[in-house]
Amino acid sequence: MLPMMLALVILLPLMAALGCYFLRVSAIRSLIVLITGICIAATSLVLLGGGSFTYSPGTLLGVSWDFLVTLADFSLLFVILYYAFKLKNQLIKIFAVLQIIPLAVFELFFVDHAVEVPAFYADSLALIMVAVISIIGSLICFFAIPYMKEHEEHLHLVNSRQPRFFFYLVLFLGAMNGLVLSNNILWLYFFFEVTTFCSFMLIAHDETEIAVKNAIRALWMNSLGGVAFVFGMIWAYTEVGSLSLQTIINAGPMGGLMIVPVGLLCIAGFTKAAQVPFQSWLLGAMVAPTPVSALLHSSTMVKAGVYIVLRLAPAYAGTFFSQGIALCGAFTFLSCAAIAVSQSNGKKILAYSTISNLGLIICCAGLNTPWATSAAIILIIFHAISKALLFLCVGTIEQGIGSRNIEDMHGLYLKMPRTAIITIIGILTMILPPFGVLLGKWMAIEAASSNMFVIVMLALGSALSVVFWARWAGILLTAPIRKKVPAESQDILTRFTLKTLAGATVVLSLFSPAIYTRLIEPMIGKTYDISAGVFTSPVGTYAVYPIFFVLAVAFVYAWLETKKSGNIQNSQSYLCGANVKEPGVQAFIGPMNKPVGLTSSNYYLEALFGEEKLTLWINFVALALIVLMLGGAV
Structure with a gap:
């Protein structure tokens, strides 16, 4: 067999x-x-x-x-x-x-x-x-x-x-x-x-x-x-x-x-x-x-x-080399999260985020404790699901609107409601509790609690990750309320794949305590105590099931309130001057009595986090860390 x-x-x-x-x-x-x-x-x-x-x-x-x-x-x-x-x-x-x-x-x-x-x-x-x-x-x-x-x-x-x-x-x-x-x-x-x-x-x-x-x-x-x-x-x-x-x-x-x-x-x-x-x-x-x-x-x-x-x-x-791997991984996690903040290309955001999260897994390998190993395996599982989902969503969006720039995804729900909702689910599973990726990050930070340099980099990298994920989710949510938006047509295999991965990110997160007890604990021994879906370590707790309950209640409440708001008449926003009253036109009367079109975009802080600003320096520091890791170990 x-x-x-x-x-x-x-x-x-x-x-x-x-x-x-x-x-x-x-x-x-x-x-x-x-x-x-x-x-x-x-x-x-x-x-x-x-x-x-x-x-x-x-x-x-x-x-x-x-x-x-x-x-x-x-x-x-x-x-x-x-x-x-x-x-x-x-x-x-x-x-x-x-x-x-x-x-x-x-x-x-x-x-x-x-x-x-x-x-x-x-x-x-x-x-x-x-x-x-x-x-x-x-x-x-x-x-x-x-x-x-x-x-x-x-x-x-x-x-x-x-x-x-x-x-x-x-x-x-x-x-x-x-x-x-x-x-x-x-x-x-x-x-x-x-x-x-x-x-x-x-x-x-x-x-x-x-x-x-x-x-x-x-x-x-x-x-x-x-x-x-x-x-x-x-x-x-x-x-x-x-x-x-x-x-x-x-x-x-x-x-x-x-x-x-x-x-x-x-x-x-x-x-x-x-x-x-x-x-x-x-x-x-x-x-x-x-x-x-x-x-x-x-x-x-x-x-x-x-x-x-x-x-x-x-x-x-237990070697210096192990500590060096933890430092290299943590530095990759932080530096690539920082560069991702400056990106508006959806695929590049996902690419830098991937490298960043891989750095976090390697950092866990370097920390080399049972707690860190648990974190690494949880991250491998849940990062794979969420990241596959998001890449496929970007590909679907690109074929639908002809762009992978997230600034072109404003109001995507009105054009591609199915894909927009699934993309939002994928993004939220990357940054919110009780989903598996954040559980893995929490485990990693808990495991690094005794290493000051590593835990500072992990905390800063996690904070920067929230910036680019939340910005993307916010863009996808910028759409006027409509009573009914017709779903876009999709091939059955496209729809099946996206829905399956979206469902897996949520369902497997719900079963993350069982994944830990059935698959991880037998291999590395008991590290976390689990009772009623709450992970407990000597440092802190992560309440999977209680947070899921709160999330479900919040979702139902938001759904009901959204349905009520469908009948509300929206007034046009004030645009720094007399609004142009043509239907569907977002503009105001500006200087020289001429209409000025409304444009909006996010800050990408390229002066601080741009690729051209950071890439050379992070490569130099990373190479120095690798040399230090090998040389110091010998």
Whole structure:
């Protein structure tokens, strides 16, 4: 049974990807994506219910799977090298060679292939990741079916690129599941590289100059992470004598130069998670079609980075290096939240917010306590859902109004009421109690209570997050009251995906105490006391169910009052002069007796938080922190 389920979550996406590429009929491709998504989502839940396991797949027709993975790994590296020459990029060439040669020497002269290493290992963390990848990733693929059809209509393409697009999109899911389940570090590295290549191809999908440029940046930055991974892996093997990730972790905290291999593996995680100063590749990825952005930011790719850092946490617990990771994560959380304040592009707000929240998860890994680990896992779950929802909402809005600028979303409810309401729900779940993202932030701040530098950065970053989220929600709520606004027409898969994710953000938040007690507590031990849905720690409490009750009462009251206000006659606002009385015209009589149109916009404080103002400095500080983290640990 277990081999079949592993084949479903890892190999089925590969077979489905091939089907999407070669069976070039739209209806067949859509059916393949739907069936694959349902299968891997259902299988992930069965695996989650089954609990921890260790497994080795044996052979395929007498050939070792280790050999097949090694062969596939070198093939992929040579494909990357081919693209390096095709694109004439020296950095990608150098980083590809710096992986191929050491890996070949390692495989041929260092690794004892006679020693069997379990290929797969799963605990609650890995199984939660599989569920997040399989369920949310599948929903994003469902959304992509109608989205890409309209996307290509806007581009006026003669020949559809959807076969190639869905090949990499679906393959991504299998690669991520393989990554989080791998115990053999060579397997983990292979899946790490597959996600790098898939992201490169998906970012470059539209083949515009800016798309190719940003795809190249993503490839060389993640290839840099691949180099760090290879050298960290080789060094860890020489120190521990095993390819088993669990053996490396269970060797205990390392000191002196022995911390370097773990540090290099964490740097690989930093690049994959787009932590400052490696954030530019993920920001550039915003040029890709929206499903790609949603997949990269919510359930795959960047989550691979935080998974690696979190998975390795026991190997650096109690060291200076661990404190350095907490500082680096907290700094990323604060700095990217600050830059997000200056953004009006919806996708960029989501991108900076993603990097910021990933920094918070990595900070929790660095704090390295049971409380911090609880916070990290809660954040992984709920951030993935809310962020996937918001990215897909922005994509839907962009196709509806032709803009992703939040200033163009004033009065969106009158044009796209369904999408506007769902977007507001997504935003509120990012900043308000009792929803899961804020629960995770509360846990993180509680866990950092003994570290003054970290807790100050987390508090400031949380405050800045409220600024840009509340501003966006306020814009969406600026619409005159109407008795009845007709709902916009949506494809059934679009509507299903958005409603499912919106419902999941609320329902799973309601069940967050059960998620903690059933999934997190058995893995890390009891940290929080829970009674009547109230999380209690030595520092404070977070009342999930009581707040939900208050929220429900407030919602019902607001709904009733809104229905009453539908009959109220609104008077025109005073506009600093005599109002122009033409129907539907928002203007006043200004200087020279001429009408002046009404314009309104938000403050974005670019002089304080602008990208051009802060990016260079935060990159410099982040690089200094990383050097301090590695150097101080040694």
